[in-house]
Amino acid sequence: xxxxxxxxxxxxxxxxxxxxxxxVALKDVNFSLAEGRFLAVVGPSGCGKTTLLRILAGLERCxxxxxxxxxxxxxxxxxxxxxxxxSVLPWMTVRENIGYGLRLRRAAPDHIRRxxxxxxxxxxxxxxxxxxxxxxxxxMKQRVSVAxxxxxxxxxxxxxxPFAALDEQNKMLLQEQLLKxxxxxxxxxxxxxxxxxxxxxxxxxVLIMTAGPGTVKEVIDVNLPRPRDIGSLRRDxxxxxxFERIWxxxxxxxxxxxxxxxxxxx
Amino acid sequence: MDSTLQDExxxxxxxRWDRVLSxxxxxxxLALWEVLSRAELIDTRFFSRPxxxxxTFWDLLVSGELVRHVVISLMRVLVGFTxxxxxxxxxxxxxxxxRPVRAAVEPIIAALYPIPKLALLPLLLLIFGTGETFKxxxxxxxxxxxxxxxxxxxxxxxxxxxxxxARNFGAGRRDFYLTVALPGxxxxxxxxxxxxxxxxxxxxxxxxxxxxxxxxxxxIWTSYxxxxxxxxxxxxxxxxxxxxxxxxxxxxxxxxxxxxKRS
Numbered sequence: 001x002x003x004x005x006x007x008x009x010x011x012x013x014x015x016x017x018x019x020x021x022x023x024v025a026l027k028d029v030n031f032s033l034a035e036g037r038f039l040a041v042v043g044p045s046g047c048g049k050t051t052l053l054r055i056l057a058g059l060e061r062c063x064x065x066x067x068x069x070x071x072x073x074x075x076x077x078x079x080x081x082x083x084x085x086x087s088v089l090p091w092m093t094v095r096e097n098i099g100y101g102l103r104l105r106r107a108a109p110d111h112i113r114r115x116x117x118x119x120x121x122x123x124x125x126x127x128x129x130x131x132x133x134x135x136x137x138x139x140m141k142q143r144v145s146v147a148x149x150x151x152x153x154x155x156x157x158x159x160x161x162p163f164a165a166l167d168e169q170n171k172m173l174l175q176e177q178l179l180k181x182x183x184x185x186x187x188x189x190x191x192x193x194x195x196x197x198x199x200x201x202x203x204x205x206v207l208i209m210t211a212g213p214g215t216v217k218e219v220i221d222v223n224l225p226r227p228r229d230i231g232s233l234r235r236d237x238x239x240x241x242x243f244e245r246i247w248x249x250x251x252x253x254x255x256x257x258x259x260x261x262x263x264x265x266x
Numbered sequence: 267m268d269s270t271l272q273d274e275x276x277x278x279x280x281x282r283w284d285r286v287l288s289x290x291x292x293x294x295x296l297a298l299w300e301v302l303s304r305a306e307l308i309d310t311r312f313f314s315r316p317x318x319x320x321x322t323f324w325d326l327l328v329s330g331e332l333v334r335h336v337v338i339s340l341m342r343v344l345v346g347f348t349x350x351x352x353x354x355x356x357x358x359x360x361x362x363x364x365r366p367v368r369a370a371v372e373p374i375i376a377a378l379y380p381i382p383k384l385a386l387l388p389l390l391l392l393i394f395g396t397g398e399t400f401k402x403x404x405x406x407x408x409x410x411x412x413x414x415x416x417x418x419x420x421x422x423x424x425x426x427x428x429x430x431x432a433r434n435f436g437a438g439r440r441d442f443y444l445t446v447a448l449p450g451x452x453x454x455x456x457x458x459x460x461x462x463x464x465x466x467x468x469x470x471x472x473x474x475x476x477x478x479x480x481x482x483x484x485x486i487w488t489s490y491x492x493x494x495x496x497x498x499x500x501x502x503x504x505x506x507x508x509x510x511x512x513x514x515x516x517x518x519x520x521x522x523x524x525x526x527k528r529s
Binding site for chain 1: 425427428431433437438452528
């Protein structure tokens with residue numbers, strides 16, 4: 001079966017000019033992702049993962065090359081991003097935050113209310129609808145930020161280590177919840193993470209990036225059946241084999257990144 | 267458990283004592299003033315006497331003159347303040363959101379900012395005469411830069427991720443102003459408004475002393491000219507009251523407009 005292509009990156013370069021000179025963040029990045037697939041991106045710190053995601057989100061431009069996201073339904077936004085850091089707007093209530101994207105898209109108020117009510121239930125924050133972010137825990141805030149992205153019903157969901165700042169238990173619960181919301185929506189997802197576990201639990205494909213300047217080292221298919229169970233998955237021999245394979249690839253790059261950092265300071 | 271209860275009781279006791287002290291000390295000072303003045307240990311030609319001031323206050327209140335002065339001063343401050351706040355906030359937001367605007371306007375503000383606002387009074391008298399426009403423009407011009415600078419600082423301090431969120435959802439220009447820049451800058455804008463209120467009170471008195479026929483500043487100045495010391499003290503008392511009420515008002519406004527701020 002052939003699934004149509006949703007995202008394509010062709011020779012993407014990104015150069016930042018800073019006071020200390022040019023920094024090549026991305027160098028000739030090429031990949032493509034089929035519609036409805038969940039792609040996890042792993043790579044050493046500073047390899048340009050976030051830059052790549054920001055380019056896909058339209059928040060940065062490529063210095064050379066191009067990305068193409070097939071935008072089928074003009075009624076839906078092409079992308080919506082879940083940011084790594086706390087990005088829930090402090091001056092809006094939970095309800096206003098979840099509906100923020102829809103409001104900017106000039107959706108009808110009763111449509112916004114219906115969608116927001118639905119997601120308040122899904123993320124279990126119905127009782128906190130009128131609370132302000134300062135009254136929420138870190139995990140609750142990230143749930144709001146995920147709901148805000150889902151609420152605009154984007155064709156592609158971009159997630160930048162959304163649960164990285166949370167404790168292990170919360171992280172696992174939210175990963176589970178994320179899969180539950182995502183399954184059945186048919187959305188294409190690009191998900192950045194540091195954790196191989198997380199990548200394997202969530203994704204259909206894992207893209208491994210090299211140390212900076214970032215480029216694609218390898219893309220590996222994750223042939224694990226869904227729905228997946230976070231507990232038993234770790235004992236699955238396929239999971240273990242994939243974990244080792246990815247770790248070996250990643251290890252080389254992490255070591256290279258460390259050496260580069262040493263060169264720079266030494 | 268016993269000891270916590272004891273601690274609590276002690277704490278309550280201490281707090282009640284604090285309250286008693288903070289009411290008693292000003293009253294004590296007034297009593298001391300009255301006593302010293304009656305004993306003629308201080309010169310009543312300069313320092314008057316609380317009971318006389320109170321009598322004058324009552325007379326002015328009953329005659330309606332006091333209310334007239336207070337209301338007109340209040341109106342001038344409010345109108346002048348609004349005339350400053352609206353363009354000040356808009357300019358500050360625009361400078362914060364658009365780099366070229368900031369680059370063009372910032373040096374002008376930096377050059378004008380250090381001029382003591384009182385130095386503008388003669389020029390404003392020349393331009394506007396002694397009418398209401400003069401008083402309003404004095405306050406407006408005195409406060410506008412302060413409000414602009416604080417609004418700009420407020421926008422600059424907004425975490426850029428919030429702007430990214432708006433951009434990612436396809437925000438238009440209006441959305442950037444109304445859903446990110448303005449609400450995000452509000453806490454610092456209020457700091458500017460509080461500072462501006464202090465400047466406004468200073469300027470209203472100065473403007474009313476040199477170019478007005480009403481208002482608290484006028485009242486204080488005429489008291490000096492006719493050597494009605496009690497009336498002058500009433501004017502000073504009113505200014506203190508004015509400052510207190512305006513701070514209270516801005517604080518209330520702040521709590522109402524920024525309910526999302528961690529207290």
